[in-house]
Amino acid sequence: MLSVRDLRKSYPQVVAVERVSFEVRRREVAGLLGPNGAGKTTTINMILGLLSPTAGCIRIAGIDLARERARALGQANFSAVYASLPGNLSVRQNLMFFGLVYAIPRLAERVRELLAEFDLEHLQDAKCGVLSSGEQTRVALAKAVLNRPQLLLLDEPTASLDPSAAQTFRSRIRRLATEGDCGILWTSHNMYEVEAVCDRVLFLSHGRILLEGDPRRLPSEHGAPTLEELFIRLAREPLDESLERAP
């Protein structure tokens, strides 16, 4: 679903992402982990076409993003805590607007379907700006699956949710991955959540991928009691060469 090869983003003063390569497979939830400033959002922005890489190649569902931007982005969608939908449009209006932009066939029917699926029917005429965080997250996820994407990017999607709403959200995402046909790239700082949702994780630090593997096995493989402990160790003291991911 997603293939990232030798991705690099450099600015005059800093290299934000350096030779990052990874894949997200069909029906897989891959976690992109790392401390603040590690390059996660930069990587996601490049996959979404919002930031052009200095070097490297991104393929979404086999389509080269640099060569066929519109076709590639038609296969993807995203939800991020920092990219709320226009608050001056209602839930239904937002879905209709983005549905047209994604050129969804039988749009009215698809919107009705999503309003029911995400329990938004009673909120369909409410402006998105007045919804609670949990409701806004549901609307953003409904928008993110409007086009039945092959690749779904979720950047800290549960950051503003209470534990109960977050659990419901995670179940929904797991269901999307197992019952649907898409690959999901998920970023989160909640290691409990990552263990519960992700099939595989990639540890990013200083713009490089340091570790990759099963979140349930990685801690013991690297002598850490929990994924959180491993995360803290990697964030404070990047792994030495012996622990670095094989190229």
Place this chain on the structure above:
Amino acid sequence: MRARPVAGILLRQFYLIRGSPVRALPMFAWVAIDIVMWGFITRYLNSMSAGRFNYVPSLLGAVLLWDFFTRIMQGVSTAFLEDVWSRNFLNLFATPLTTPEYLTGLVLTSIGTSAVGLAVMLALATAVFGLPFFSMGLMLIPFLLVLFTFGIALGILASGLVLRLGPASEWLVWPMPALLSPFVGVFYPLATLPHWMQDIGHLLPPSYVFEGMRAVLAGHAAAAQNLAIGASLAVLDIMLAGYFFTRVFRYAVRTGLLARYSAESVS
């Protein structure tokens, strides 16, 4: 270019205007106030000239055409600013929407909103102040087309500037028509201006429209060659504006400006 994404941009603006009186009102209120104010000024001037000269066609006609141009320009830039105000760039530009589709959506929005303004202005100016607007006959078509094309070009240029310079630069957008008006001779012949201002005026398409309008109202034919120059300049300007916006958009994607737009990191 695909029709559905363009329709999406248009639908979004329709939703906004339909649901908000503060968006609907400016479509006709300010131009109506302009026409009423200038209508009474022309009446007063007519009474002073004791019938020797009718100021209504030349002054009120000029105000109407200039307001039409301003509405077109602001129709494009305001539609763009809606995405700035609602911080919608990430959601919008992470979609398959292309730049030409986006700009076409903005232009169609502007056509819709400025048509309302034009209709209100025409109704008021002709019914209340007796503007013989249609006495210009078929020449109205090229006049309006040149102003329309240049208004679109200026609107796209303004949108590109806001994209490049950040949200606060919208304050540069609003005075743009006022900045141009002295150079294009809305109310006076270009020959009135000093040479350096005339030179600038000759580069601006509206100058040819207002010179032509005055010629027609004086009973002469508008110089077709001059109108052709105005039309050519307007087409050139719209191409340059489209190129400028595309370049700015690419710059914004390359430098990360688009992804952190609200930071206003102008460099």
